Amino acid sequence: MNLLSVVTFVPLAGAVLLALIPRDEARQHRALALVVTLVTLALSLGLWLGFDASPAAPEFQFEEKYPWMSSIGIGYHVGLDGVALLLVMLTTVLMPVVVLSTWRAVEDRVKEFMIALLVLETAMIGTFAALDLILFYVFWELILIPMYLLIGIWGSQNRLYATVKFFVYTFAASVLMLLAILFLFFHDGGTFDYVQARAALQVTPEQGKWLFLAFALAFAVKVPMFPLHTWLPDAHTEAPTAGSVILAGVLLKMGTFGFFRYAMPLFPEAALTLRPWIAGLATVGIVYGALMCFVQTDMKRLVAYSSVSHLGFVMLGLAALSAEGLTGSVYQMLNHGVSTGALFLLVGMLYERRHTRLVSEYGGLAQQVPWIATAFVVVTLSSIGLPGTNGFVGEFLILSGTFLSRLAGSTTFATVGSVGVILGAVYMLVLVERVFFGALKKEENKRLADLSVREGFVLAPMIALIVVMGLVPGPFLAPARPAVNRLVQRFQQTEARLNLPTQVGTVETAVAARPPTPLEGAN
């Protein structure tokens, strides 16, 4: 078992351990869950430090491969490229924060709650680490079970509708992906191994298109892309804080990651044909999600719709297929995990104090809880992409990368996408204003306590990441580079093979004022 497998299964082992502790020891459950997630984080740092981001390094590192059901070509095959590494790190960083955030919020069935969280962590890491299609699918679907329970058991009033909607939406779409995976088996020389399948896959363009769509549908629901997004506001609103943070922080990225890892490299030809549609829906999603935020009265619902907008940026960058756009997408996946995760944490803190998510129940809170207000403003700035925060790096790369891409209509997509930057400032600042500014009128709000030490520890890592990733993005951009360049090259090879006009990569500039830097350069 190599380090990656250890990181993947330590949380599951922790869950088994938790199951052995008697039910009434809630403190022990919490403490153990925290320790397990912290150990996982510590171990995953080994992955971070051990990853070789040079172009010459192997594509997948920390690789491990065992036959599992070799007669039908299923194996245990895991490994990380830079993008998967970043998302695994995002997961392992978020989990201790999430556990810590539930300290007071969850009093009911703590044991089962923590077990669900730890199983979820294994499933998430496994999804990013898997290099076997069936293994990937198993992890992918495994996530649904704890998430279904988290929302259905620990959620708020309307949780059953939300959790069934969540389950059916995502499950229905995933089934098509399973069929597509099965189909692949018959056209890649009889294996479910991703690396082999990617190399050996032989499908007609027509088949490729349908297969791409089957994968894309599963991923697009998860992202979620407009118009498949309506499960998200319900799920977010009803989920407990921990569920919302994980949902926004990691689960949505499984969709965008799926596009990056599976749908696009497996079916490049179909992706080339269909990417104007992806870019179009992504751009609509950016603006549409932002407009939806204007009319929400529930804070969590508002943040959920802002996710639709932010993930629209990620999809736009992916569809652009330029190094800048793709890198920006990867970065924005991390950003969204950090800043929207932090937003849900903050909303959760307010909810714990007032037991309402309605914006109108608040107002003037900055007087009473200045530290929460400060943290909220910082996170808001990250969310609206202010330079100096992580959000800017992602948005700037995505929008410039789209503008500079060879995608037809790229400048229109980038321009309309940039409108989302304006709209984002509007709805987030309106939210800040309504919750924190103005006079402190409501009696209930005059007794609110400011940030506790524990909550400080919950938010500190998030805010630190917002600033560090905003000012020193280099270490976070570097791992993505080989994966991004490989994807671009894969598409360029497809173009060359099919004799298509150049439509991938970054445009030639009118003047080349800056000589190309050698590959080991700036990054």
Place this chain on the structure above:
Amino acid sequence: MPALANPSAAEASLWAIILFPLAGALINGLIGKHLGRANATLVALGAMVGSLVIAGVAFSWVAQGYTLHYGGAPWIAVAGADGRAIVSVTWGLFVDRLSGTLLLVVTGVGTLIHVYSASYMSHEDDAGYARFFTYLNLFVAAMLTLVLGDSLVLTFVGWEGVGLCSYLLIGFWFTDPQKAYAGRKAFVVNRIGDFGFLIGVFSLLAIFGTPSYAEMGAAARALVPDAVIATGVFAGWTFQGAVTFAMLCLFVGATGKSAQLPLYIWLPDAMAGPTPVSALIHAATMVTAGVYLVARNSMLYSLAPAAMATVTLVGALTALFAAVIAFAQTDIKKVLAYSTVSQLGFMFIGVGCGAWWAGVLHLVTHAFFKACLFLGAGSVMHGMGDETDIRKMGGLAKKMPHTHWTFLLSTISATGILPLAGYWSKDAILGNALFSHNPAWHEVGPIAYVIGTLAALGTAFYMTRLYWLTFRGAPRTHAAEHAHESSPVMTVPLMVLAVLATVGLVLGLPEGFGPLSEVYQRFVEPAFAAGTERLHEVGHLHAGPHPAWPFFAAWVIAALGTLVGWLMYGGAWKALPEKLAHGWPNAYGLLADKFRIDELYGALVVEPLKAAAMGLWRVVDVTLIDGTVNGVAKVAGGVASVVRLAQNGDVQRYAAVMAVAAAAILWTVLGVGGQ
């Protein structure tokens, strides 16, 4: 400072200019509340002085003819597999004589305003006091980043950073919902401008493949404007067309930040912030960033005459439009705010018609006299118990002598009366506009001259009105009778600024003053050399000296406006304003309501957007999408209740169904999809 005794050491210390105020902001932000007022002041002011000293050293090198450039560590750097790194930005800083000028203005005026604020904000509690200086220091750090950044992207960092600080400071007293709203309005309107800025940056990346000023400038010099671009985003455009597009986009950003038509609407509301903020951010520094942006890209603008014509015309129209609104404002800060909008318009006329130096010179003199006016207004408000309505003032000259004479000097300078600083810089702008020949539109310069001259007439009028209603005549209220002079901590910065606004005249002297003639023009021109050269090549600029008559015309105009203002508010026509207001109530109402532009935007943009959002949510999300999803769920439920009939426990039937199903699956997988 021996460590800065050579240019490369000065280059290495450039970041300190920014980091001093940034550190001050961090310290006061985290622990300022517990430091106590004196220490918080010390931290904030110490940071400013430190920054000012290093800025002074940097400036001295620049004055000796060096340009300082600090390469900086990579920030955002992405390169494709082919090694091209288009979006590659470093933390690089750059000082030439243009940024050097602004460096001194920002740190110098900034320091004075920090001193003033120590007294002005003394009524705040400890937490509020520390918070104020946190934001103010942070603002200076952001503004310096804007000025010093060696690429458009780094300038954009400062650009949005000052927007943030402006937001925080306008809404400083956030418990008042209107002030909080004013802050948000400023940020959002600026973001609309920033949208243009971003598209401009993307366009320039597509043209030049770099966001660096130096690299773009060097490449731009070699361009043939009429050549057609072969590849990329702008394939098929001429270089001139593409650069013009990019420059227009950047100018959209400038209209937001520098409060020009049509995005000026946030600045008057921004007066909700504490008055030192109005002086520093909304008069002297931040709002001039748009002018700096145009001047900084002078080389590129010189390739884009249509963009320059736009800059000129928008500047001229704004100058007049805002001056007219200022006629009927009764709030001392609102008058000054519209005056600022108007004066910024003059600066844009300057940089738009190729007299970059004149635009920047007016930026400098305006920073002095307008900061002095705002701080004077703050002093008046202090003395009057936070009263801002000039109709309730009068006769303050005797009660507040220091505030009075500094305000008077600044008023004269703003009015453009000989010989104070404002006269020379404003006249340089108008004179250059008159004799410029924009190749895209020959008449734009003379048109701007006419509009600008009318605006100058208006300026003289409303400034005289403001001065007279505030300081002269008899006190009109109890508060005005009992007004008191402010503490020296407040009046000394006023005096320094008034003196600067006066001696600043040296900078703008025209030819004929021996060694002092055109001193600032000669100083700053190297920063614009390439752009100016290009403008001369295309005949955009007037060759040789101007005739002298515009100088006299400008003086007559200023004197005339002053005279009318005095007659109407101090002299024989005292009844006239009242008569006008009663005679044309609709016209007066429209003017007092600032032409109701806010209401217009509300009806045209804000409300439709809200309605669209609500409509989309109800129709698309709730009805169409969720309706479909829930409908499918219902149908599935219905089907299930039918299918349930099949589950009758008959094992043989199950087996039959399974067999058929298995056959169907095999057929699907192997048949339809198979080879």
